[in-house]
Amino acid sequence: MVKGLKPKKNGTPPGGTAARRGELREALLAALERTVVAEGWQALRARDLAREVGCAVGAIYNVFPDLDALVFAAKGRTLDLLDRELADAVGAVAAAGSITSDVATRQLLALADAYLRFAIDHSPLWRMLYEHRAAPGTEVPAWYSDRLSALFAHLDAPLRAIVPDLAEDKRALLGRALFSAVHGIVALGLEERIDTLSHAAIAGQVATIVRACVAGLMARRERDEVVRL
């Protein structure tokens, strides 16, 4: 699921400082991910991570400016994992050349379903993605925002097939709205905030809302009545 600490080659210490920093960075990320999976991201403490990795607490700050930066690096790896699963989901819906609205609908359904499965399979890391926030006064790193935006690229081609006449900036808002709607159903469903629902019931809710949205957006006569972006 997530890469562990690379074993040292032949037991020899790594060469230069850059290699050592890289190895410590990797070890800290792996230790963080193990802690999150076992106890949740709220349990993260610099001291515990240092003990697990076998370094001084201060050594962490040679590699990351602060604990938040380490958490964002881990969130970036989780986004990479999610990105690959979304790419696989879209790729599994065969599409040669320009896609029809039928293929686009199946791609959006596959993306939504992949998001639900990711949240189920990687629950603690997925929760860290949206529950952890930067300390007050600090900004979300720009590279992280870029990586998050890149996720929405998967929705762009299918949405273009469904609402071809919608301006690019409005399509981006629509994609984020649809993603957020699916996220809401998945998050409230898995966290049993309202009811205890089976995964199949949550999948049914997600599929219904995505299908209803697509059908509504494609009802050409009503387009102007629907899009309020």
Place this chain on the structure above:
Amino acid sequence: MVKGLKPKKNGTPPGGTAARRGELREALLAALERTVVAEGWQALRARDLAREVGCAVGAIYNVFPDLDALVFAAKGRTLDLLDRELADAVGAVAAAGSITSDVATRQLLALADAYLRFAIDHSPLWRMLYEHRAAPGTEVPAWYSDRLSALFAHLDAPLRAIVPDLAEDKRALLGRALFSAVHGIVALGLEERIDTLSHAAIAGQVATIVRACVAGLMARRERDEVVRL
């Protein structure tokens, strides 16, 4: 917004034990709400609440079995407030007798908009609603689940007008899905999880998804293709 501590009448101490317990309960809830509004629910500590109210820490546990029970009581009050705003939103859309699908659509839009406004106006209390969870091993109080379910009653009549042939249990799942979708857009939007969006942009996303869902659900020919509950 939330009721404060009732002033003592004429400075005389309240009569019996029940009255004193009721007054302490009210004072603790008011102190909790002030703390949440000022610092967020994560800042809640029994010791601080006792100091603010002017009682011993142990006295809290004469009124609430534990701090979680006090938080759930406060969440219940927040749900009451939300319930009144949702009722007002539905009530403001005039409907004499059985409602048309047009009125139903406007009611659903009014409910979604009221939810967004509530989240904006009462942000810290609204966050406590869905971020606070019962301690591991303890259950959500049954009265709280009932009060949460009661919120969804506001969606029932409009949804019945929009999908009159949908079985009651499926309509309930649909209502929760639509609520969760709106919640997702509001939560990710207000917390700036994806982008920094204006409130107007979030309102546009909410309205678009609700309108698209309604249009899709009403496309009679496609109903069997849409509902997957």
